[in-house]
Amino acid sequence: MNGDDRGGDPLARIFLTRVLEPGDETGGRWLREYGASEVVRRLREGGAPPLPGVSGTRWTGLLARAARADPERDLATARNAGTRFVAPGDVEWPAQLDDLGDARPLGLWVRGRPSLRMWALPAVADEGARACTEYGAHMAAGLAAGLAERGWVVVSGGAYGVDGAAHRGALGAGGATVAVLACGVDRPYPRGHAGLIDRIAEQGLVVGELPPGEHPTASRFVLRNRVIAALTRGTVVVEAAHRSGSLVTARAAQRLGRFTMGVPGPATSSLSAGVHDLLRGESTLVTDAAEVVELVGDIGQLAPARRGPVLPRDLLEPATRQVLAALPGNRPASPEEVARGAQTSEDEAVARLYELRALGYVERHGDGWKLTRQALISVRDGRTRR
Structure with a gap:
């Protein structure tokens, strides 16, 4: 050494x-x-x-x-x-x-078998509120599990709330996690997480700057967060009020040129107010592990495209969908009216109407055409999605 x-x-x-x-x-x-x-x-x-x-x-x-x-x-x-x-x-x-x-730390006290240098290479911080909601715990654990399954190391502070959920999510997925403490690593804090921190030391790493037996203080918690920010490629904040310590980690990450990400919550939730402030700045909104990896990972590690469910009407040809959309929802319409609404000829409109009838979307009403119940639901769903 x-x-x-x-x-x-x-x-x-x-x-x-x-x-x-x-x-x-x-x-x-x-x-x-x-x-x-x-x-x-x-x-x-x-x-x-x-x-x-x-x-x-x-x-x-x-x-x-x-x-x-x-x-x-x-x-x-x-x-x-x-x-x-x-x-x-x-x-x-x-x-x-x-x-x-x-x-920079004078050095780090480390519990656990893996190499800290190797584990810090593919590492992401998962941080947030101690007094988190059920939603916050669910999102933190889900993100951590997804990252662990993709081979990433989840780093957090070992605290109650989001930190604990992140560590448990990674461990539950059989993945790697690192707890960075604001006290001696032989003196787990909070005491209620002694079992969790011991489990992290057995399956991962527990790290701290302070020598054996040292206790945490408010300033040491704040300063610990710079280590979490520097150790990782990026920091994800899940639920944070305006004065949350996890925002200190995010701001440190920004100063160091690391990625900062936030998981949005309800606009009315004070526990998400700090995250929303981050997202109004230079941070990126994320909702799952794939989106985190797309940002911090290598070129080509893209999250899947997001879209709503495919409806039967989406499989229709564009000209047929246009005729279907031209039919009023509450009464029959003449072929001339449908053609005018679809911006096509009357002959073309009639041909498309017969096609739609075969598919169960429309039915004849005298000289006019009317949407069936199935079509009314489909059209309503399509308009809702738009």
Whole structure:
């Protein structure tokens, strides 16, 4: 494991996961300019002046954290829990995370057997409201199952609501899923999802930036979402109110040049208001896995064309359909009137009317022609579809 971009102590980045918060761009700049080992040395020595970009007060706080950091203990705890640390430069490191620049994770703690780098290549985020509706859970699970069946890895945050439905949908389809947590991966959160997260670790991957035993906070949830956005080719949001954290993921995905998609809901639902705002911008409306893959997949992976059911009248020749449409629905009409409505000759209209009678669409009424009950239903359905 190469834990230092300059080839230093592999434990240096593990040390820093105890000192720096996820997404700390000032710390990321220190690593880029000085290397992890030098940053750790300065934090351990604790002398003045502080590293550039921080106040004296903040430097004091970082030194207090550094005094308690024990990377060897964290690594041993992680190994006992079946967890490994993957750092930039490692074979398993997903290169797309480098798009985060100085906000790139120091490294990731990973539970599960598969290679994180390989699984992140065909990955899509399936995110949304915690307090989702039955519709939201159904759509999230269906999208995840469809993506899993097509060989895609479903990434989400392990939370209640849409996240949990997405993970279960992928697992239920026998597919691959990754949970990105805002806490130590040995400490599943929420506790009600401990069984689900353990199952994900057995069949997939559980990933997080924070060292063993660390708890989640509101800011850590928000910062976790940038990892989900960077790790995947695109983010699908299923139900999200205006202040939903899943919108943070979508906006991060947009900044990173990833695809953003939204599943629409009722116009009156506050839980879909955030999704609808996304769709009014640069996001794409999707309703199933095929439409997601058409956007994020390779050239030629097109979703099937959408159309309504084929009605018997759709199989008629255009000229015959035109004559059928020219007949009024509530009374008989003369051949002359039908011809005028169909914009054809009277002889042609009569020929088409006899054809329609043979098919059960019209019947003679004296010198006129009238639609049968079957034709009335067909014409009404056709007009409704238009």
